[in-house]
Amino acid sequence: RKEVEQDPGPFNVPEGATVAFNCTYSNSASQSFFWYRQDCRKEPKLLMSVYSSGNEDGRFTAQLNRASQYISLLIRDSKLSDSATYLCVVRPHAGKSTFGDGTTLTVKP
Amino acid sequence: DAGVIQSPRHEVTEMGQEVTLRCKPISGHDYLFWYRQTMMRGLELLIYFNNNVPIDDSGMPEDRFSAKMPNASFSTLKIQPSEPRDSAVYFCASSRLAGYTDTQYFGPGTRLTVL
Numbered sequence: 001r002k003e004v005e006q007d008p009g010p011f012n013v014p015e016g017a018t019v020a021f022n023c024t025y026s027n028s029a030s031q032s033f034f035w036y037r038q039d040c041r042k043e044p045k046l047l048m049s050v051y052s053s054g055n056e057d058g059r060f061t062a063q064l065n066r067a068s069q070y071i072s073l074l075i076r077d078s079k080l081s082d083s084a085t086y087l088c089v090v091r092p093h094a095g096k097s098t099f100g101d102g103t104t105l106t107v108k109p
Numbered sequence: 110d111a112g113v114i115q116s117p118r119h120e121v122t123e124m125g126q127e128v129t130l131r132c133k134p135i136s137g138h139d140y141l142f143w144y145r146q147t148m149m150r151g152l153e154l155l156i157y158f159n160n161n162v163p164i165d166d167s168g169m170p171e172d173r174f175s176a177k178m179p180n181a182s183f184s185t186l187k188i189q190p191s192e193p194r195d196s197a198v199y200f201c202a203s204s205r206l207a208g209y210t211d212t213q214y215f216g217p218g219t220r221l222t223v224l
Binding site for chain 1: 140151152153154157159164165200210212213214215216217218
């Protein structure tokens with residue numbers, strides 16, 4: 001079993017739709033969590049950190065459920081520019097990050 | 110401020126040749142990470158350094174791979190001899206600290222093709 005698992009998708013949604021991605025992790029001692037975004041043939045870039053109480057950044061909302069060991073990302077009012085691969089990242093201890101394989105989102109006009 | 114710089118951006122080589130990938134981290138960042146990304150295995154951490162010292166190289170696939178960081182502004186990842194299965198995108202990333210919440214900034218990557 002992989003340390004971090006994501007539904008690879010692809011998710012194909014129309015503009016304006018709401019879409020949610022989930023990610024599960026196996027190491028219950030993991031301390032910090034992130035969502036990264038990766039555009040085709042580009043480097044991953046931090047989208048947002050995920051805090052225990054949940055957090056929001058504009059149209060993006062991240063949630064953490066430690067009991068069930070999963071994190072989620074909700075995107076509201078999807079834009080064409082949201083099309084990308086979204087990587088779930090878990091940091092079991094300082095220094096070392098484990099990346100999920102990513103979920104691909106395509107937003108269509 | 111310039112981001113993480115990697116060179117070359119693309120490398121095509123033949124099996125058995127030596128390949129050297131280069132990275133310049135963001136100035137002031139004390140941590141440097143080398144990752145490899147493939148369709149089959151996703152993004153994998155190969156090795157990371159703190160203040161030029163290798164901390165964890167458990168992700169280095171085999172002895173053909175070696176990494177060095179001779180100073181705070183330069184690191185290399187060397188593959189000798191290269192094999193077709195080494196074909197991947199190699200990313201370098203840096204962070205100021207390596208605490209639980211510190212952000213890693215990635216370079217644009219080196220796309221390696223071994224024929």
